[in-house]
Amino acid sequence: MAVLVYAESWNGSFKKATFEAVSYAAQLANKIGTDAIAITIAHQGDANELGNYGANKVLTITNDTLNTFNNQSYAHAIVSASNHVSAETVVISNTNNGKAIAPIIAAKRESALITNAIELPSTLSPFTIKRKAFSSKAFALFSSDSNEKVISITPNAFGIHEIQVSTTIESFSYNTTDSDQRLKSVSVDSATGKIPLPEAELVVSAGRGLKGPENWGMIEELADLLGAATACSKPVSDIGWRSHSEHVGQTGIAINPQLYIAVGISGAIQHLAGVNASKNIVVINTDPEAPFFKAADYGIVGDAFEVVPKLIEAIKTHKSNN
């Protein structure tokens, strides 16, 4: 019956997306009339924190062979935990690591897998759930008769909901097998201190209108000032002005932040596909006919090289007054 949620940690601490997944699992469990049980793997902080988001119990796995993320062994550990607590539903956040384990868990448990979920199920029997489809150009209502389910939720769609419950912590042991560890992690190259794009609340993005990589200073400054992540259009990453990991759109990362500021981006259909789920879109473009204005909430027709520095100053003034 129980709902099991994978509480992902990164470098030993929980990610923001984790609190959202736990919030989702808690509300789902409540709807079903069961408990939300979280599972942590190689987490170093206090797992009681998950009680703030509604986890009734936390299973913690600390096992030296699981210190580095490995999709097979992590997935197998979660399957083992799901059997231990008789969970019918497993909730995961659709982060890159989430995407690497969710299908393995679903296949091992013979579960239905519903990825990109954005809401709680609208009905429990039949089980129906709304998910993003066609690269955010549409939504699809999925239904499943399977008792066993794996639900992978889109970061930032459901939100974090604090509800304090009392939590018990139980250590859980899982012994990895050799076949779990056929892939070995050699190195991790992460841009430290950077906000990961998929879970960023605010995003500042720029396109070919910026003319060259040397002009990104003001974009980074604006992003830093707002505490935003930076992104770019596809041609910008194709020509190597910015790293591939910043490319948003239909064939890049799909995001749904609270605020998306697009500077010098025309708003091609493939670009919009990945960003139009953003709650507020600001477009800055010299061309009043740029298609992006049709998808925007706020628009400024103007030269980025004049508007962005002014915007930076205006935000600094706003910050010092508030």
Place this chain on the structure above:
Amino acid sequence: MKILVCISHVPDTTSKINFTNNNTEFDSNGITYVINPYDEFGLTRAMVIKETSGATVTVINVGPSSTEPTLRKALAIGADNAIRINAEPTDANYVARLLANYAKNENFDLIITGRESIDYNGGAVPGMLATYLDIPFVNACLGLELNGNQATVIREIDGGKETLEGNLPMLLAGQKGLVEEKDLRIPAMRGIMMARKKPLTVIEAGNAEKQTSVIKFDLPEAKAACTMIDADNVDQLVQLLHSEAKVI
């Protein structure tokens, strides 16, 4: 070396998405179908392996006969043979099972898929297929180096990259980075002529369970008109973002 490239057949990225039959079916009227963009990177990478160290490249799709032009296109790009498993690909688990039923006796050294299909964005088939075949699965793969049986792969992680090592066989769910955009192959005349003679085998789908179905589609709500702000009045934007949008 035997390589399998899984190809999904999807609406071209410029497609306007519409539904029919009371929003229960995708409207394919006027839609051009293409090889899933992520699969193109994998297919091109397979061609590079074939040219540098020798390999046979099989492409496969689970779909009705209308997907054959997409498989022919993959043959024209250089795949050696194509398989179509005759079934409607309506559920990820079903597709993964059918692919696994075929692949389990074929001993592929490398299976390359896309990170996700751009229609349903499931990102589900590759990991399920790898699990059914009991081989390692690398999601969001953006780099591959082969040294005999040994593979070094790079995968995308939130805010960075991770390098992994392991032995073949394995399954890579790829994207840009496996090859660069500028290196993507498009079918040339000679390739198209040769593709006509290459084998495209149709296999009937065996039994496999479906665990999900789509009951209804929806389009996002239309946006209200954009509030235009004068370029000389950037303060107004900051005010609106603060008091109306409440994001700063």
